[in-house]
Structure formats: C-alpha cells, structure tokens
Amino acid sequence: MKILNVDQIRALDQATIQHEPIAPLNLMERAAQGFVEWFAARYPNTSPIKIFCGLGNNGGDGMAIARLLLERHYTLDIYVVRYAPRESDDFMHNHRRLKLITEQVSYIELSTDIPAIRHNEIVIDAILGSGLSRPAEGIIRSTIEAINRAPATVISVDIASGLFADKPNRPDDVIIEPDHTVTFQLPKLAFVLPRNGRYVGEWHLVNIQLNKRYIDLAPTPYYYTTPHEARLLLHKRDRFSHKGTYGHALLLVGSYGKIGAAVLASRACLRSGVGLLTVQVPRCGYSVLQTAVPEAMCRPDGHQYVLTGQSEVESPAPAEYSTVGIGPGIGKAPETLAMLRELLPTLKKPIVLDADALNLLAEHRELLDILPHNSILTPHPKEFERLTQPWADDYEKLNSLQAFAKRYRVVVILKGAFTAVATPDGEVHFNSTGNPGLSTGGTGDVLTGVLTALLAQGYDSVEAAVLGVFAHGLAGDRAADQRGPIGMVASDVIDALRWD
Ligand SMILES: NC(=O)C1=CN([C@@H]2O[C@H](COP(=O)(O)OP(=O)(O)OC[C@H]3O[C@@H](n4cnc5c(N)ncnc54)[C@H](OP(=O)(O)O)[C@@H]3O)[C@@H](O)[C@H]2O)[C@H](O)CC1
Numbered sequence: 001m002k003i004l005n006v007d008q009i010r011a012l013d014q015a016t017i018q019h020e021p022i023a024p025l026n027l028m029e030r031a032a033q034g035f036v037e038w039f040a041a042r043y044p045n046t047s048p049i050k051i052f053c054g055l056g057n058n059g060g061d062g063m064a065i066a067r068l069l070l071e072r073h074y075t076l077d078i079y080v081v082r083y084a085p086r087e088s089d090d091f092m093h094n095h096r097r098l099k100l101i102t103e104q105v106s107y108i109e110l111s112t113d114i115p116a117i118r119h120n121e122i123v124i125d126a127i128l129g130s131g132l133s134r135p136a137e138g139i140i141r142s143t144i145e146a147i148n149r150a151p152a153t154v155i156s157v158d159i160a161s162g163l164f165a166d167k168p169n170r171p172d173d174v175i176i177e178p179d180h181t182v183t184f185q186l187p188k189l190a191f192v193l194p195r196n197g198r199y200v201g202e203w204h205l206v207n208i209q210l211n212k213r214y215i216d217l218a219p220t221p222y223y224y225t226t227p228h229e230a231r232l233l234l235h236k237r238d239r240f241s242h243k244g245t246y247g248h249a250l251l252l253v254g255s256y257g258k259i260g261a262a263v264l265a266s267r268a269c270l271r272s273g274v275g276l277l278t279v280q281v282p283r284c285g286y287s288v289l290q291t292a293v294p295e296a297m298c299r300p301d302g303h304q305y306v307l308t309g310q311s312e313v314e315s316p317a318p319a320e321y322s323t324v325g326i327g328p329g330i331g332k333a334p335e336t337l338a339m340l341r342e343l344l345p346t347l348k349k350p351i352v353l354d355a356d357a358l359n360l361l362a363e364h365r366e367l368l369d370i371l372p373h374n375s376i377l378t379p380h381p382k383e384f385e386r387l388t389q390p391w392a393d394d395y396e397k398l399n400s401l402q403a404f405a406k407r408y409r410v411v412v413i414l415k416g417a418f419t420a421v422a423t424p425d426g427e428v429h430f431n432s433t434g435n436p437g438l439s440t441g442g443t444g445d446v447l448t449g450v451l452t453a454l455l456a457q458g459y460d461s462v463e464a465a466v467l468g469v470f471a472h473g474l475a476g477d478r479a480a481d482q483r484g485p486i487g488m489v490a491s492d493v494i495d496a497l498r499w500d
C-alpha cells in the first residue's frame with residue numbers, strides 16, 4: 001500500500017471528485033460515514049462524546065460526523081474552535097446542516113470557553129487535519145492542551161490536530177495525543193515514524209474509495225506492507241521439489257558465551273524453509289549446536305572461542321553456498337574481523353549481515369565498499385547510527401537510511417515499530433506486524449535466520465526482506481497472543497513462524 005504526501009493526498013481528493021465524479025460534499029459525507037461506522041462498531045454504548053471541530057475540511061468532517069452521531073442517538077456536545085474568520089465551503093455547508101437538527105453548538109474563542117472534560121467521555125478531535133500549515137497557536141493551542149490534560153479517550157479524525165503528516169514538527173509544538181487515529185484510506189508517513197508514537201496512538205484505515213488510478217500512478221518511495229501484499233510474495237512449493245530445491249545456507253554465528261544466538265538463528269533458518277543448513281561456530285559451540293539443532297550440519301571453526309573462518313572439517317568455500325548469514329553472537333575479535341575482510345571479496349551473491357558484523361563494518365568502513373550488492377543489513381537504530389551519523393529527527397533518519405541503501409546498493413532493515421526496509425532503489429517499505437514483545441534478546445538472531453533461509457530459497461533481496469520482516473513480526477504477534485508481550489522470548493517467535 002502506498003504512503004502519499006500531503007500534496008498528493010490533496011490531488012487524490014481532486015482526482016476522485018473529478019473522475020468518479022462525486023461532489024466534494026459527498027466525498028466528505030463518505031469520509032464522515034466511514035468514521036462513524038468505525039466508531040459505532042468500537043463504541044456501541046452511548047458514552048458521552050465531546051467533538052471539537054476546526055474551520056477547514058477536517059472541521060467539516062467533524063460537523064458531518066456530529067450530525068451522523070446524533071442521528072444514531074449518541075449523546076454529544078459539539079464545539080467549534082473559532083480560530084480564524086475564514087471557514088471552508090464544505091465546513092460551512094455541514095455547519096448549516098447540523099444547525100438544522102440541533103441548537104447545541106458551542107463556540108470556543110477564548111480559553112474560558114473550553115469545557116471541562118471528564119474521564120468517562122470520548123473526545124473526537126476534528127480541529128486540524130492534513131491542511132496544517134504551521135504549528136498550533138492561540139486558542140487552538142489552548143484547546144489541544146486542555147484535551148491532552150483530560151483523562152478521556154481521544155480519537156483524532158484523519159490525523160492528530162497539530163501533527164504534520166509528512167514533515168517534522170518542532171520539539172515544542174503542541175499536538176493532540178490521541179488513543180486512536182482514524183484516517184482515510186491510506187496511512188500518512190507521520191504514522192510510521194517512532195517519535196510520533198504518542199501523537200498517533202493506534203491508527204486505523206477507513207476506505208472511502210478514493211480514485212484508484214491516481215493512487216496506482218502516484219510516484220512515492222514509501223510503502224506500507226499489508227498482509228495481502230506480503231502473502232503475494234510467498235513462493236509456492238512445487239510438489240516435485242526436494243531439499244536441493246530450497247538452497248543450502250551457511251550461517252557464521254556465535255562466540256564463547258553467545259552460542260545461544262547461533263542456536264536461535266539456526267532454528268529460525270530451518271523453520272523458514274531452507275533446504276539444507278550448515279552452521280560454523282567456534283569449537284566451544286560444537287556440542288551445543290549439534291544437540292540443540294540436530295537438523296543442521298555443523299562445521300566447527302578452528303578456534304575454540306571465536307570465529308576465524310578456518311575449519312578443520314572439509315567443506316565447500318562460503319561462496320559455494322546459496323547464501324551466507326553472518327553476525328549473531330560473533331563478537332568483534334580481531335580474528336573475526338580478519339575473517340570478514342577475507343570472506344567478503346569472495347562472495348558474489350547477496351548475504352545477510354547482523355549484529356557485530358554490522359559493528360565491525362561501522363568500525364572498518366572500507367568493508368562497506370566490498371559488500372556483495374543487494375546484501376541485507378539488519379541494524380537496530382543504534383547500530384544504524386554507528387554506520388551513519390546521529391539524526392535530528394525521524395525524517396532525517398529516513399533520508400539517511402535511503403541514502404545509505406542507495407550508496408552501498410544494499411537492503412537495510414531498520415528495526416523498530418513499523419520496521420523500515422530500505423532498498424537500493426530508494427524505496428522504503430514499512431512493516432505492519434510486530435509488537436513491543438519483540439524487544440527482547442535473540443529476536444534479531446531469529447530474523448537473521450529467517451532472512452538467510454529466504455535468500456537461500458531464491459527470493460530476491462527486497463522480497464526476502466519485506467516478507468521476512470512481515471513473517472517475523474507476525475510470529476511475534478502470535479507469540480504475544482500465547483505468552484503476552486512481556487513473557488514471550490525469542491524461541492516462542494521461532495515456534496510461531498508459519499509460512500502459509
Ligand atoms: N482525501 C482525503 O483524505 C479527504 C480528506 N478530507 C478531510 O479534509 C482534511 C483536510 O482539509 P483542509 O481544509 O485542507 O485542512 P484542515 O482541515 O487541516 O484545515 C486547515 C485550515 O486551517 C488553516 N490552518 C492550517 N494550520 C493552521 C494553524 N496552525 N493555525 C490556524 N490555522 C491553520 C489552513 O489555512 P491556511 O491557508 O492558513 O494554511 C486551512 O484553511 C483532511 O484532514 C480530512 O479530514 C475530506 O473530508 C475527505 C477526503
């Protein structure tokens with residue numbers, strides 16, 4: 001699913017109005033109906049509601065929503081925040097229509113007009129929408145502050161009032177902090193950026209049949225992976241396949257005290273459909289691995305405690321495997337750095353790099369230039385910062401992510417809520433699965449195993465990254481259902497992996 005910017009959303013609105021064709025007012029009505037259907041399904045009881053409306057089209061949506069809620073017999077106090085002399089045409093029309101069915105519309109011009117909000121109330125925020133052109137000031141600011149102070153449930157229409165949809169706010173901007181945002185059809189970039197978490201809450205999409213052709217043609221680097229899209233990426237298994245069909249992966253993982261990471265990555269790789277798996281671990285990990293993961297072949301490293309790449313066991317060179325996954329638990333020993341230096345130039349196919357492999361790249365940046373093109377890097381934000389530089393806000397981080405993926409022709413998976421997959425072509429795919437329970441030791445090792453398995457099976461790097469991140473997050477969601485987000489551990493995520 002595409003993520004469009006504010007100018008594109010406005011043009012999409014116009015395209016829908018022109019080509020459907022539909023009158024602007026009817027489009028607003030459709031948006032309001034969509035919101036009210038969502039609302040009624042979620043809040044069937046008539047809790048008292050306070051709705052705050054601005055004077056633009058977001059306020060117009062609010063006026064229409066108020067009318068539709070009254071028709072459904074909700075108890076409603078309606079407020080218009082009169083911050084300017086100007087009102088949009090569609091606001092005016094819906095204001096008039098509302099006044100035909102109720103006298104109870106109050107106007108907020110001074111702080112003393114702002115009502116007290118009680119804890120059992122629901123606040124609907126329709127003050128400012130995607131038309132925000134500057135930070136909220138004056139009476140809008142005071143109203144937002146009062147709503148944020150209130151102990152009520154807050155639901156924003158389209159976007160929290162005061163939040164820019166596609167550019168950074170200043171740190172001292174006053175923005176609604178909603179529990180839910182109900183937005184129209186497509187997510188906004190602001191919704192998937194971590195620092196906006198409290199200005200978005202849980203967000204929900206309401207389809208209002210905006211012009212499909214415009215959406216299909218609109219250029220954007222930003223995408224949000226839906227379950228349907230992820231499923232389309234999944235390769236079907238051929239009835240006549242055999243284990244050779246699904247590749248032979250090599251994992252270079254583990255060091256003394258971190259053999260658990262090797263086990264987790266190996267088990268996840270096997271649970272993600274790899275044909276054959278060989279794991280190289282330092283000698284101290286040999287018995288552990290052979291016992292914990294009997295399905296994998298193990299080639300013990302020549303070194304007792306860290307990986308050097310040497311092995312006493314006869315086996316093919318890393319370049320002969322379908323792919324290689326390097327990083328979980330490897331540490332940063334000089335011998336391991338030397339292994340990376342020697343290994344990288346020999347590899348021609350994309351590989352997966354994680355954890356200390358990334359930290360070694362950050363400390364020895366010349367290695368970045370010899371990464372096989374289309375390799376997948378899986379940093380968390382701190383690791384990514386070491387690879388690049390600190391950022392002032394999420395938008396700067398996003399630019400830096402895109403620039404890095406383009407410059408080194410790699411796929412970068414920046415982990416977090418709405419994990420971002422940046423491609424060498426400059427696209428970013430935000431993931432839709434996962435939960436805070438995944439912030440626990442070992443889940444990154446699991447992801448490395450998953451991605452290594454997908455590359456070994458012949459997925460291209462972008463598909464592997466988008467699908468792998470989605471499936472990993474979904475397994476995390478299943479694990480959280482079973483165990484709760486606090487009690488779940490990385491092994492639960494492996495057990496919950498499913499590929500159908
Ligand atoms: N395609 C869709 O998704 C649909 C969206 N709808 C709804 O329309 C709004 C966007 O409406 P718009 O009128 O463009 O924007 P706002 O409602 O946010 O109104 C902004 C007006 O207020 C002025 N403004 C902007 N920022 C401030 C501020 N900080 N203080 C005071 N005033 C401000 C702005 O005027 P300027 O010229 O001064 O910039 C606007 O006049 C969208 O969010 C949806 O809710 C449709 O209903 C359905 C289709």
Ligand SMILES: [K+]
Nearest residue numbers: 125128159161
């Ligand atoms: K709003």
